[in-house]
Amino acid sequence: MNNLKQYAPATQRNREYILEVLLRVLPSSGNILEIASGTGEHSLFFAPAFSPRQWIPSDPNPTARNSIEAWKQESLIDSIQSPLNINAASSRWGIEEQQLNITTIVNINMIHISPWSACLGLMEGAKRILPSKGILYLYGPYKQGGKHTALSNQSFDQSLRSQNPEWGVRNLEDVIKVAEEKGLIFKKKLEMPANNLSVIFEKK
Template identity: 90%
Template sequence: MKQFYPCKYLEKNIDIGKIMNNSKQYAPATQRNREPILEVLLRVLPPSGNILEIASGTGEHSLFFAPAFSPRQWIPSDPNPTARNSIEAWRKESLIENIQSPLNINAGSSRWEIEEQELNITTIININMIHISPWSACLGLMEGASRILPLGGILYLYGPYKQGGKHTAPSNESFDQSLHSQNPEWGVRNLEEVIQVAEERGLIFQEKVEMPANNLSVIFQKQ
């Protein structure tokens, strides 16, 4: 049976993975974008401190990224219980020591579960979420990152964006139309608006990096 989790996985022309008997899910886009994303992360992340991933989905990104940052802890999270089951199934099978069990975090919530724990979080990572959720989720992500990150901490975003109010490719425009047809609150966001709401919360735009399939890596630093 195929399942679809809009909080993370809808990416251009991709059919979302399947539920297996052991709870693991598969998102084909992960296989295509994980190496380019890791290349950026290795360059821009702080040299120490733990890493919180918001909207981790299947858990496949966590599985691929975490060993590169060991012994720092990689902390996945997702508000969807089936996604958390998938993350945990991948984690247990992998035996990777620096991935923690997933937390139940909804980016739009006024307080996140991780704030009850004494963890040194210096990076927050969010991949393919803000275009597939209401704008309030983006605002909540920025609020949470502002609360949690220390000075110098990094917020990393990945996904498609409009720039100057215009799509950067016909495929992004078609994707945006598909999103709106499913939910009028979804849609490819204007990069300038995302930067504005981030900087209003002390998260200063550092750079954007062109990525595969007309996506961007967007990096902010807490100042």
């Protein structure tokens, strides 16, 4: 199964910084749902820090889910669940009838590499799933006040839009507006390496 493992170099560079924030802002109990888990390397790194709470990865891409499962099997970490097939843009996620006691949703580097409908669906899903005081954690690059915060982000944005015109670095204020319309209160933003932000919301 090891040949199914995928690798994302950025994971190695940002995982410790993200974990440091997660340890500060996540609720002290309840399970953690990760939307758009990608290769699974973040799940592998984060899950032990929150054990025995369960880290629940997900991704709509079967190649990514195979990679997550391969990393999980190799690690023998018992606080990672097998990946779920969740498309953030879907009007209903396949876990909602399960009693999983999810108090946090984590979403890393998705909003800019997906259509805007994925951001809308993420906020709607967080509204449905999170309890009061539950946390939605976002990580990635953002424009602020309609402007890029670094030349590297501007170049990245142009590259994304050339691949798919529905992709692109989002304006933070637009993301906050959508979240707050769904009862998710913007709590804070934290500057991260490589011109990224951690953005934290709390469910009313």
